[in-house]
Amino acid sequence: MTDNSRRHPRELCSLAIIRDRSEFNTNSAIRSTAIFTVSRCDDFGAQFAIDHQAFDRSATRAEILVGVATRIPPGATLIARASRIPHHYLRPGFAAGGPLAPADLQLLQRERADLQIWPLECANHAMEEIAAGYRIERAGPGANILSRSRKAPDEAQCLWLALLLSQFGKHERTSLSSAWEAWRAIERARPVGF
Numbered sequence: 664m665t666d667n668s669r670r671h672p673r674e675l676c677s678l679a680i681i682r683d684r685s686e687f688n689t690n691s692a693i694r695s696t697a698i699f700t701v702s703r704c705d706d707f708g709a710q711f712a713i714d715h716q717a718f719d720r721s722a723t724r725a726e727i728l729v730g731v732a733t734r735i736p737p738g739a740t741l742i743a744r745a746s747r748i749p750h751h752y753l754r755p756g757f758a759a760g761g762p763l764a765p766a767d768l769q770l771l772q773r774e775r776a777d778l779q780i781w782p783l784e785c786a787n788h789a790m791e792e793i794a795a796g797y798r799i800e801r802a803g804p805g806a807n808i809l810s811r812s813r814k815a816p817d818e819a820q821c822l823w824l825a826l827l828l829s830q831f832g833k834h835e836r837t838s839l840s841s842a843w844e845a846w847r848a849i850e851r852a853r854p855v856g857f
Contacts, residue, residue: 671827671835672740672779675701678731679743679818680767681811683720686746687764692720693727695812698734699819701839708842713816713850728767732774742826743768745782785825793824797844820847 680686681695698714714734718727735741746766765773772780794801799821802811820843827836 669830669832671701671703671831671839673703674736674739675823676735676739676741677701677743677819677823677826678741679815679822681808681815681818683808686767692718693722693724694718694720694808695815696727696731697815697819698731699816699823700736700739701823701843702736703839709839711843711846713819715816717812724767725770728770729774732771735775735778738777740779740781741768741771742781742783742822744822745784781826783822783826785822789825790818790821793828794821797821797824797840799824 677699679695679697679699680693681697682691683694684691695715695717697716700712700714702710702712704710716727716730746768768780768782772778790801793799794817799817800814801817801821802814806814824840824843827839831839
């Protein structure tokens with residue numbers, strides 16, 4: 664059941680981080696990021712923006728995450744998919760008695776204490792249903808890194824829709840999704856950057 668008392672934040676950013684391996688793999692590299700920003704406006708609904716970046720393997724995690732942190736508006740709410748920690752990752756950390764390496768969202772929180780970060784657990788089948796319902800082209804299972812990187816903006820928008828559809832009342836769902844679909848129709852007419 665939807666919690667109708669919750670209001671969509673005035674400034675919300677949906678973050679998609681595309682990696683070539685799991686976040687907890689020591690050889691993992693961030694290859695693309697997409698920040699989908701929704702700014703609620705009293706006069707005309709909402710404004711939307713996409714910030715999409717691609718990286719080669721030489722870019723460090725720290726450089727990329729600092730860059731992400733600088734592109735998020737002050738005081739925004741940030742949503743991103745929560746990282747699932749594999750059990751085999753936990754065993755050596757606990758056995759060594761030391762702390763586990765921080766996740767991307769923890770590093771972003773350290774960099775930007777003013778952000779309210781909401782890690783979301785969203786099953787792949789739910790994201791697929793949302794994508795199908797709104798005609799969003801997500802990278803399919805087993806897609807290569809280039810395809811997944813190109814689709815990062817779609818992934819960020821799909822995650823925002825998952826939050827919108829599950830957490831907010833009918834009026835906000837209708838007004839924000841209608842405004843987004845109008846914005847998206849204009850965006851589709853633009854050429855792909857890479």
